[in-house]
Amino acid sequence: MSSELVRLGRKRALPSCPNPLFLEWLTELRDQAAEKGLKTQYVYQKALSSLKKYPLPLNNGKEAKILQNFGDGICKILDDRLEKYYRVNGPDAPIHSLPSGVQASGHCSTNLDPSKASSNTQELPGTSGGDHKKTQKGEVRREKGARKKRGYVPQKRSGGHAVLLTLYRHSQVPDSKGFMFKNELQTESQPLCDKSFTVPDLGSKYTAWASVGTLIQRDLVLKTHNPARYSLTELGLVVAEQLESGEREEKNDQKVEEEKREGGEAVECPDTVDLTLDDDDHDDEGVSGRLAKRPSPVGPTEESPTEESQAVEHGEAAARGILLPGCYEIILCVDFIETTGGNTAGKPDLVTELQKNGVTFDIRKLNVGDFLWVAREQVAPDPGQLRPPTVRELVLDYIIERKRMDDLCGSIIDGRFREQKFRLKRCGLHKPIYLVEEHGSAAAHLSLPESTLQQAIANTQVVDGFFVKRVQDVKESAAYLTIMTRYLQKLYTNRTLHCRSRELEGDGPRGAQVSCSLMSFTEFNHGAVKSKCQTVREVFARQLMQISGLSGDKAAAILEHYNTVNSLVRAYGQCASEAQKEKLLSSIRYGKLKRNLGPALSRTVYQLYCTKGPLS
Missing domain, CATH: 3.40.50.10130 (Rossmann fold)
Incomplete structure (x- = not known):
C-alpha cells in the first residue's frame, strides 16, 4: 500500500513538448510552404506557436481545435497523418514521445522488436565475435533511429544559397554598412544563382527571391527597417561561413585538377621543353614568337580581343552597379x-x-x-x-x-x-x-x-x-x-x-x-508609394501640413526640433505657463531665408495638440 502511495505521489516531469509528432508535422508543412513562397507558411507558423505554448498532450487533431489558430483544415491534416502513422507503427505506437526506433515521419528504423533483439544477442554468450556483431548492429540501429535532424543548408546555386553568400561577402568588405537593400542584394546575388530574382520561370509565379522568406523563418537572415534592410544573424553567419569554405575548397580542387592536366600534357610531350633547343633555335623562336604575337593591321585578330575585353569590362561594371x-x-x-x-x-x-x-x-x-x-x-x-x-x-x-x-x-x-x-x-x-x-x-x-x-x-x-x-x-x-x-x-x-x-x-x-x-x-x-507603411515622423509631418498656412518647409523645421507628437507634447508639459506654451514654436526658423515661424502659427499648433475637446 505504501509503495502504491509513493507511486501515486511522485511527479513525473513532462517533456519539453507534450506533442512532438504534431510539432514535427507542422514544422514540415511550414517549411514546404515557405520553400514554395506560399502565404500558408504564416498560418502554420501561428499554429506552431500555439502548440508550443500548450502544456497538455493531445490525442488527435480534433482535440487541437481548442487551440488558437487551429482550424478545420489543419486539424484534418493532423488526423490524416496520425492515421497513416498508426498504420505503419501499429495502433499502440506512442505519439506523446518519440522512441529511439520511431522517426517523426511515421517510419520505423528497424523491423525487429526490441525484446526479440535483446534475446537474440544473449543466445550465444560464449561466442564473443557474434555477440559483438549483434551488439554493434543494435547500436547502429539505435543511432539511426535517434539521428538528429540536419541543420538547414540551402541547395547550391539556389536563391537562399546565393543570398547567404552575398551577405557574408558583403559583411567581410572593409567599411561595410552591415546590411544590404533588396535591390542591391538581388543584383549581387544573381551571378551566384541559376534562377532569376526578378522574373519567374515559365509556368511559375515565384522567383528566387521567395527563398528569402525561408531564410528569415529559419533565423538565418534578419529583415529590418522600411525600406527593408537585410543582414545575417549569428546562426546565418555560421551557415554562410560553411558555404563560403565549401566554395573555396571546390575552387581549390578545380585548380588542382587543372594543374594535374597541365602537368600530364608536359609529361606526354617532353620534347617541347627547352632541353633540345640550342641558341639558334632560341633566336628563331624569338623572332617567330614576336611575329606571331604582333597583331595584324587589318582583320578580326585586331578586333576580337578588344570586343572581348569590352564585354568583360561591361559585365564587371554591371555587377558593381x-x-x-x-x-x-x-x-x-x-x-x-x-x-x-x-x-x-x-x-x-x-x-x-x-x-x-x-x-x-x-x-x-x-x-x-x-x-x-x-x-x-x-x-x-x-x-x-x-x-x-x-x-x-x-x-x-x-x-x-x-x-x-x-x-x-x-x-x-x-x-x-x-x-x-x-x-x-x-x-x-x-x-x-x-x-x-x-x-x-x-x-x-x-x-x-x-x-x-x-x-x-x-x-x-x-x-x-x-x-x-x-x-x-x-x-x-x-x-x-x-x-x-x-x-x-x-x-x-x-x-x-x-x-x-x-x-x-x-x-x-x-x-x-x-x-x-x-x-x-x-x-x-x-x-514613392503613396499608401505604403509610414513612420511616426512621416505621419506627424502630414498632420502638421493639414494646418492652414503650415507649408512643407515649416513642417520640416518643426520636425528638426520635435520629430514626433510625443516629443512635442512633452515639451509643452515642461513649459511653466500657458503663454510660454503658445510661443514655444514661434522662434523656430524655416526655409532659405530663415524666417521665424511666428506666434500665430505657434499658438494654432499648441491649441491643436493640447486643447481637450473640440476646437472653437
Whole structure:
C-alpha cells in the first residue's frame, strides 16, 4: 500500500513538448510552404506557436481545435497523418514521445522488436565475435533511429544559397554598412544563382527571391527597417561561413585538377621543353614568337580581343552597379494616367506629339510625378531564352509634375497640391519641375480667382524652390519634353553612372559627380508609394501640413526640433505657463531665408495638440 502511495505521489516531469509528432508535422508543412513562397507558411507558423505554448498532450487533431489558430483544415491534416502513422507503427505506437526506433515521419528504423533483439544477442554468450556483431548492429540501429535532424543548408546555386553568400561577402568588405537593400542584394546575388530574382520561370509565379522568406523563418537572415534592410544573424553567419569554405575548397580542387592536366600534357610531350633547343633555335623562336604575337593591321585578330575585353569590362561594371558610357540609353517615362483616365482632354494629343517628334518614351505607372527619365542598360537578347533579359534602370535627377489650370484649381481645393509638393521633395530626385499649362483664359471659369492660382504658382517657385515652366497647351508641353529629352541625352553622352541607394544619399564612389550617382527605378518607384507603411515622423509631418498656412518647409523645421507628437507634447508639459506654451514654436526658423515661424502659427499648433475637446 505504501509503495502504491509513493507511486501515486511522485511527479513525473513532462517533456519539453507534450506533442512532438504534431510539432514535427507542422514544422514540415511550414517549411514546404515557405520553400514554395506560399502565404500558408504564416498560418502554420501561428499554429506552431500555439502548440508550443500548450502544456497538455493531445490525442488527435480534433482535440487541437481548442487551440488558437487551429482550424478545420489543419486539424484534418493532423488526423490524416496520425492515421497513416498508426498504420505503419501499429495502433499502440506512442505519439506523446518519440522512441529511439520511431522517426517523426511515421517510419520505423528497424523491423525487429526490441525484446526479440535483446534475446537474440544473449543466445550465444560464449561466442564473443557474434555477440559483438549483434551488439554493434543494435547500436547502429539505435543511432539511426535517434539521428538528429540536419541543420538547414540551402541547395547550391539556389536563391537562399546565393543570398547567404552575398551577405557574408558583403559583411567581410572593409567599411561595410552591415546590411544590404533588396535591390542591391538581388543584383549581387544573381551571378551566384541559376534562377532569376526578378522574373519567374515559365509556368511559375515565384522567383528566387521567395527563398528569402525561408531564410528569415529559419533565423538565418534578419529583415529590418522600411525600406527593408537585410543582414545575417549569428546562426546565418555560421551557415554562410560553411558555404563560403565549401566554395573555396571546390575552387581549390578545380585548380588542382587543372594543374594535374597541365602537368600530364608536359609529361606526354617532353620534347617541347627547352632541353633540345640550342641558341639558334632560341633566336628563331624569338623572332617567330614576336611575329606571331604582333597583331595584324587589318582583320578580326585586331578586333576580337578588344570586343572581348569590352564585354568583360561591361559585365564587371554591371555587377558593381555601374553603367559605362555607350552601354545605356536615355528614355522618357510617361505615367499612364497622362494617357488614359481622369480628364482625358488633350492626353492622346500629348502621346501623338511625342511620337511626331521622334521621342523614345515608355508608358508605365509612376507613384510620384508625371514624367521622368531613366538610363536603361542596353542588353542584347539571348537567342536561347524565351523572356528578355533583366536590364538595369537608373533614374535621372529630373522629374516633372504636369498641371492644367483646372487640375491646379481642384488640387488646391481638396488639399492635394501641398501633399504632391511634399512628396516630390521627398522622392529622392533633386531637380523637380512643375509644368503648368495655362490654356489662355480658361482660368476665368474656375472655382478660384485667377489671382489665387497665379499666387500659388509663384509660391511654388519662390517659396518651395521648384522650377516652374509655363506653357500654353499640350503641343508646347510635348515640345518642352522633347527638348528636355534631347538635352539629357547629350548631357549623359560620356558619363559613367553609379547606382546609389535612397537610404544613403551620396553613397556613390568619391569623385563622382552628383548627377551621375543615381537611384534604381525599382527602388525609387517603391519608395514613392503613396499608401505604403509610414513612420511616426512621416505621419506627424502630414498632420502638421493639414494646418492652414503650415507649408512643407515649416513642417520640416518643426520636425528638426520635435520629430514626433510625443516629443512635442512633452515639451509643452515642461513649459511653466500657458503663454510660454503658445510661443514655444514661434522662434523656430524655416526655409532659405530663415524666417521665424511666428506666434500665430505657434499658438494654432499648441491649441491643436493640447486643447481637450473640440476646437472653437
